Amino acid sequence: MPAKSDNSGFLQPGPPLAKALTIAGSDSGGGAGIQADLKTFSALGVFGTTALTAVTAQDTRGVGSVFLLSPKLVGAQIDAVMADIAPAAVKTGMLGGAGIVEVTARKAAEHGIANLVVDPVMAASSGDILLKDDATVKLKELLLPRALIVTPNLDEAEILAGFSVRDRKSMKRAARVIRSLGPRCVVIKGGHRTEDADDLFFDGEKMTFLPSPRLTGETLHGTGCTFSAAITAFLARGFDPPAAVAAAKAFMLAVLENPLHPGRGAAVADWSAGGRR
Numbered sequence: 116m117p118a119k120s121d122n123s124g125f126l127q128p129g130p131p132l133a134k135a136l137t138i139a140g141s142d143s144g145g146g147a148g149i150q151a152d153l154k155t156f157s158a159l160g161v162f163g164t165t166a167l168t169a170v171t172a173q174d175t176r177g178v179g180s181v182f183l184l185s186p187k188l189v190g191a192q193i194d195a196v197m198a199d200i201a202p203a204a205v206k207t208g209m210l211g212g213a214g215i216v217e218v219t220a221r222k223a224a225e226h227g228i229a230n231l232v233v234d235p236v237m238a239a240s241s242g243d244i245l246l247k248d249d250a251t252v253k254l255k256e257l258l259l260p261r262a263l264i265v266t267p268n269l270d271e272a273e274i275l276a277g278f279s280v281r282d283r284k285s286m287k288r289a290a291r292v293i294r295s296l297g298p299r300c301v302v303i304k305g306g307h308r309t310e311d312a313d314d315l316f317f318d319g320e321k322m323t324f325l326p327s328p329r330l331t332g333e334t335l336h337g338t339g340c341t342f343s344a345a346i347t348a349f350l351a352r353g354f355d356p357p358a359a360v361a362a363a364k365a366f367m368l369a370v371l372e373n374p375l376h377p378g379r380g381a382a383v384a385d386w387s388a389g390g391r392r
Contacts, residue, residue, distance in 0.1 A: 139208025147337030175380030260297030
């Protein structure tokens with residue numbers, strides 16, 4: 116936030132600028148990935164920075180091709196942002212390969228990143244695979260133990276927990292298993308359920324379902340990225356994990372009330388609507 120002038124004519128410093136970093140892939144269609152993260156940060160009054168992990172050729176209909184950047188370059192981007200801008204919260208999205216997972220976990224440790232949100236992006240909403248099997252192993256072994264919050268959807272929760280996750284009972288069971296991998300808090304997203312879209316928040320002691328009506332029956336693109344980015348933004352603004360998740364949930368209800376249709380495929384969030392709300 117820019118400085119303001121008082122009656123003396125001298126510039127006075129404004130409130131501290133909330134800053135966040137997203138470590139994720141680029142979506143050329145603008146609906147998910149780095150692009151969705153930055154739009155979410157901006158809508159919530161947070162200065163967004165990036166460490167790009169991959170370039171994808173995709174649109175609202177699916178992913179055409181993926182090119183992973185080198186782990187060394189990913190690490191250099193993280194170092195540059197952390198050394199100069201020092202974001203208060205960091206999120207990961209599409210990491211793609213084991214080497215990128217490893218360098219991300221190492222940099223999180225080196226820079227003492229406490230507010231780390233891990234969105235374990237394993238596949239696009241179109242079904243395209245975005246995380247290799249060996250990278251999933253590294254994610255569980257190296258990155259989840261460093262996470263403050265991990266935000267799997269039902270399919271990702273199944274991979275991480277090792278069993279089917281489709282109802283409230285299995286969501287609760289999976290939350291306990293996933294938390295045993297190291298993250299302080301687990302949010303299992305219920306958007307793929309048919310009867311409702313309730314999410315489950317577990318902090319190791321209390322399990323809370325966050326109610327959500329199913330606002331639309333159409334296919335949506337980038338909702339997982341937007342939700343995890345919103346959590347990160349609220350953490351950067353000083354919210355604690357339960358409050359950040361609850362606020363992000365409210366933001367999601369606003370951005371999905373009237374989704375945008377930029378292309379001929381899936382709809383995307385209306386980020387500006389969330390900011391206004």
